[in-house]
Amino acid sequence: MADAIDQLRDALRDRYTIEHELGRGGMATVYLADDLRHHRRVAVKVLRPDLAATLGPDRFLREIRIAAALAHPNILPLLDSGEAGGFLYYVMPYLEGETLRDRLVRRRQLSVGEAVGIMQELADGLGYAHDLGVVHRDIKPENILFMAGHPVIADFGVASAVGLAGGTRLTQTGLSLGTPMYMSPEQALGQDDVDRRSDIYSLACVLYEMLAGEPPFHAPTAQGVLARKLHEAPSRLSYLRETVSPALDEAVRHALAKVPADRFDTTAEFARAVTPGLTQDLPAAAAPPARVRLSRRAALLAGMLAVAAIGATVWRLQFSHGRETVPRTTGSTTIAVLPFENLGPAEDEYFPAGMTDEITTRLGSVRDISVVPRREAQRYARSDLTMREIGVRLGVDYLLVGSVRWAPGDPGSRNVRVTLALVRAGDERQLWSTTYDRVIDDIFEVQSDIAAQVVGRLGVAPAADERDRLQSRPAANHEAYVLYLKGRYHWNKRTEEDIQKALDYYQQSVDVDPGYSRAWVGIADAWIFRGWYGLLAPRDVFPKAKAATLKALEFDSTLAEAHASMAHIHLEFDHDWDAAEQEYRRAIQLDPRYPTAHHWYGGFLSAMGRHEEALRQAETARDLDPLSSIIQTWVGLRYYFARKYDAAIAEYVKAVELDRDFAPAHWHLAWAYEAAGQPDEAVAEAERAVALDGNSLVYQASLGRAYARAGKAKEARATLARLARASRERYVSAYYIALVHVALGDLETGLDWLERAYDEQSAWIGYMKVDPRLDPVRTQPRFQRLLGRLRLDS
Numbered sequence: 106m107a108d109a110i111d112q113l114r115d116a117l118r119d120r121y122t123i124e125h126e127l128g129r130g131g132m133a134t135v136y137l138a139d140d141l142r143h144h145r146r147v148a149v150k151v152l153r154p155d156l157a158a159t160l161g162p163d164r165f166l167r168e169i170r171i172a173a174a175l176a177h178p179n180i181l182p183l184l185d186s187g188e189a190g191g192f193l194y195y196v197m198p199y200l201e202g203e204t205l206r207d208r209l210v211r212r213r214q215l216s217v218g219e220a221v222g223i224m225q226e227l228a229d230g231l232g233y234a235h236d237l238g239v240v241h242r243d244i245k246p247e248n249i250l251f252m253a254g255h256p257v258i259a260d261f262g263v264a265s266a267v268g269l270a271g272g273t274r275l276t277q278t279g280l281s282l283g284t285p286m287y288m289s290p291e292q293a294l295g296q297d298d299v300d301r302r303s304d305i306y307s308l309a310c311v312l313y314e315m316l317a318g319e320p321p322f323h324a325p326t327a328q329g330v331l332a333r334k335l336h337e338a339p340s341r342l343s344y345l346r347e348t349v350s351p352a353l354d355e356a357v358r359h360a361l362a363k364v365p366a367d368r369f370d371t372t373a374e375f376a377r378a379v380t381p382g383l384t385q386d387l388p389a390a391a392a393p394p395a396r397v398r399l400s401r402r403a404a405l406l407a408g409m410l411a412v413a414a415i416g417a418t419v420w421r422l423q424f425s426h427g428r429e430t431v432p433r434t435t436g437s438t439t440i441a442v443l444p445f446e447n448l449g450p451a452e453d454e455y456f457p458a459g460m461t462d463e464i465t466t467r468l469g470s471v472r473d474i475s476v477v478p479r480r481e482a483q484r485y486a487r488s489d490l491t492m493r494e495i496g497v498r499l500g501v502d503y504l505l506v507g508s509v510r511w512a513p514g515d516p517g518s519r520n521v522r523v524t525l526a527l528v529r530a531g532d533e534r535q536l537w538s539t540t541y542d543r544v545i546d547d548i549f550e551v552q553s554d555i556a557a558q559v560v561g562r563l564g565v566a567p568a569a570d571e572r573d574r575l576q577s578r579p580a581a582n583h584e585a586y587v588l589y590l591k592g593r594y595h596w597n598k599r600t601e602e603d604i605q606k607a608l609d610y611y612q613q614s615v616d617v618d619p620g621y622s623r624a625w626v627g628i629a630d631a632w633i634f635r636g637w638y639g640l641l642a643p644r645d646v647f648p649k650a651k652a653a654t655l656k657a658l659e660f661d662s663t664l665a666e667a668h669a670s671m672a673h674i675h676l677e678f679d680h681d682w683d684a685a686e687q688e689y690r691r692a693i694q695l696d697p698r699y700p701t702a703h704h705w706y707g708g709f710l711s712a713m714g715r716h717e718e719a720l721r722q723a724e725t726a727r728d729l730d731p732l733s734s735i736i737q738t739w740v741g742l743r744y745y746f747a748r749k750y751d752a753a754i755a756e757y758v759k760a761v762e763l764d765r766d767f768a769p770a771h772w773h774l775a776w777a778y779e780a781a782g783q784p785d786e787a788v789a790e791a792e793r794a795v796a797l798d799g800n801s802l803v804y805q806a807s808l809g810r811a812y813a814r815a816g817k818a819k820e821a822r823a824t825l826a827r828l829a830r831a832s833r834e835r836y837v838s839a840y841y842i843a844l845v846h847v848a849l850g851d852l853e854t855g856l857d858w859l860e861r862a863y864d865e866q867s868a869w870i871g872y873m874k875v876d877p878r879l880d881p882v883r884t885q886p887r888f889q890r891l892l893g894r895l896r897l898d899s
Contacts, residue, residue, distance in 0.1 A: 116190025179230030309360035455594030496530020647678035665696035784815035806841035813848035
């Protein structure tokens, strides 16, 4: 960084004195500088080196001269441009005023009149440029500044110049001009014929955000935003905000049409269409109740509470007042906590998921409140159903919706905003809403207050012990808690890379708080995962898992998660069937709603040949956590071990539909296809598992077996050779080597490897009694002796 700025200073020393960096965008880095010729402060924007190399100076400078000719009061002028020392740069006036983004961060939403007025001035500037044949291509709040109270468009011409000069080369380098939440569908798709109607679409996105507090489409990734733009309609502004007139609502929807030909042809037409909105800025009390809709975005709070970015310096707690309290009713009050919306990047998803879990758990601790399991409520996280419709489908009286966002622009920030609303499903009436702007050290207090507020608004009087649970802390230390949530988020992904990340986060958590029992369970489960998927030798992982589990039980002997983990260790390493079943039952007794206990107990029952009981436990786990890919996959595994292959395939397919990139589902589906006599499909699924997680030697061995069953002996033996080479540096499961040899008809060699798997204490030998892949050796005396040694021969 220092070298780059020094080189820039040297290259521009005759014209500009570079002071310091102001910020970075998708295309350029911005520096504050003194213009030596005119004695004024300017903003020097330097194109990214890879972009500059792609364009070349001649074409870029030739095209950007068009922008230099623009002269309009709502367009920030381009003062200079050039090439120096390998840098491509352009210069604009430096304005110390705020951007529209700053204003939205500060005020969240603008009045209808102010928003429409800003939009019309921007439309005038855009229309002027469009008449000269210049398209901006990057209209967004960050590129709109205020000068003397009027909005001006910055960076005008640079995006269009880059687009025109770059042509197809930009697509080849993977650079997409514009910002996903504001760019038009045709621009996001990389189409060549982007015209002024693309700017109209982006301007409509900006107007939508000024009114609603967020853009019309939101998702954790750029691909997700594009998918929503292509396949979904934005929520109506009149649903989100009562003061938006039907005419203004319709004008914005018209400008947001997916096909350019269906939009306004000019910005002037758009500006005229929104003019009625200037006379419709009514007080909220004068407007009719809004019809609330739910979507993946912060329209979760539609018509009740607009979600905004977090203020960067002011952190306070804001409560709504004057809301009604629900009359106390006889019998249990039912509520669903819908998954809190993540308004930040995808890597922040762990935190709203953890908040949703915690609030659900706290509310569920009150006897007079019946709470829908989080995974069941999660089915409606992406739904466009009304609150009333969701209430009917979930069978609940009330819904709690919310969103979470960390402070923007500061990766190390400890500030978080939680926005909530409690809604009566029957008439979609908001009963309570609030926004918490807090530091993470206060998050337990926030969780306790949310739960207490909801209970109070529902008219429920908790008993003394219930009040204690409402105020309980999931961890003694906030930092340890956040690290634990990150660990669970990665553990659920089930890839080797993610499991290492999970283990790292769990270890950091107990380093911060050595007495945090759930983090110790996390460490145990991470090591158990490595044993189940054959990532490391059993004796290298299960003792570590057992030590961590004992630590967890030392700090909390009533923790169901710890007893379930100990049971799994007894099953897969100690091969102590009685101890395993005792621990599984103890875990379920302590927490009947812990899905993993039922999920793993089902595996134990399958291994023992108790298939009907196993299926009941698997289905119970799925009822408690219906969107878990691994739990759904293991429902299929229960049918597989019961030799009901068609049913197993159907369940595995459901798991794939939940997450097409979930490797274990494809891995197990390959087994079922193989057993059902569909070898080509088995190979395809095994190949898909390897493609998704190529580090897994177990997946590679399963592919070798699928090759063998498909009559591709050469490919199967080549797989064995690769595994033999890999075994010089990494552990390779003897059990899975045995399965490949058995499929090739090398039965004696297969039995040799099975005996080695027994000596290794492989996690899989406990399933020998029921594994269909071992049928060719099942009657062999050596195999029967192995079952006897395992006490599985009865």
